[in-house]
Amino acid sequence: MTEYRRILLDGYPVQVVRRGEELIAPDGRVVAISDAHHLPPAEPTKIIAVHLNYDSRTKEFMTKLPPAPTYFMKPVTALNSHNGAVVRPDGCKWLNYEGEIVIVIGKTCRNISPEEAGDYIAGYSVGNDFGLHDFRDTDAGSMLRVKGSDTLAPVGPGLVTDWDFRNKTIRTYVNGEVRQEDNTDNMEWNMHYLVADIARTITLLPGDMLYSGTPANSRPVFPGDVVEVEVEGLGRLTNRIVVGPTGIRADVGAQPTESEEVISTALGGDWEFRGIRTPSKDLYPSTVEEK
DSSP states (O other), rough: OOOEEEEEETEEEEEEEEEEEEETTTSSOEEEGGGGGESSSSSSEEEEEEEEOOOHHHHTTTTTOSSSOOOEEEEEEEEETTOOOEEEETTTTEEEOOEEEEEEOSSSSSSSHHHHHGEEEEEEEEEHHHHHHHHGGHTTTTOOOHHHHHHEEEEEEEEEESSSOTEEEEEEEEEEEEEEEGGGGGGGGOHHHHHHHHHHTOOOOHHHHHHHOOOOOOOOOOOTTTTEEEEEETEEEEEEEEEEEEOSSSSSSSSOOOHHHHHHHHHTTOOOOOOOOOTTTTSSSSSOOOO
């Protein structure tokens, strides 16, 4: 396996190769990982995500998987990087993490079989499919603002080639505590199937990204929280939650809501509505007081 990363090196985006705790540029310059300014590991033309895939998540929502995967898209403007700040707009409350594995396409891909899909995959990375559930009532069909608001698609730290996705552990940490844990063998549809399924009707281009689903226990996080997603063999993606400097404009469009569906989804889908109007700090502790 080889791990590539994209960093800013003296203000210029450069692809580097990881060697231990150092990153090696094509011209020989060496940067310590701890000193690197990371960029997303690829430049996609589109970001696609599957709704449900892990058995634990399906059971949590007390539902059944459809006969085939269903998807939504995240705008490329949502793309974020390792150590990037994830912005929860001022006035919103229901920002959830979703640790995932991201498939990165390596060459133009259209109308292929699952058995051929591996030849079209450049490698894999770690992702966090953050969701701003305050907009679930208005964007439930498209998930546009729920999953597509700026900064809600961190990917990184690197791109790992020749990684075998079978029987790998995925974990999400909040302030050092494990909140999600599962194994890729518990996915209904594997990486090759997802790529082939999308490529039946949509041409995938080099750099395009597919988020492959999250396990159970996606929950709200708060400003100041540090969220990390770790995948066996792919590394650990780290992001900090911050409050946006401005709120959602009130003079246009639907406003953030706290309906039964919003709260139930944010708290895992299996919660009965109990009139909860703010995320409970007892259930979801944070080292930072809610603002």
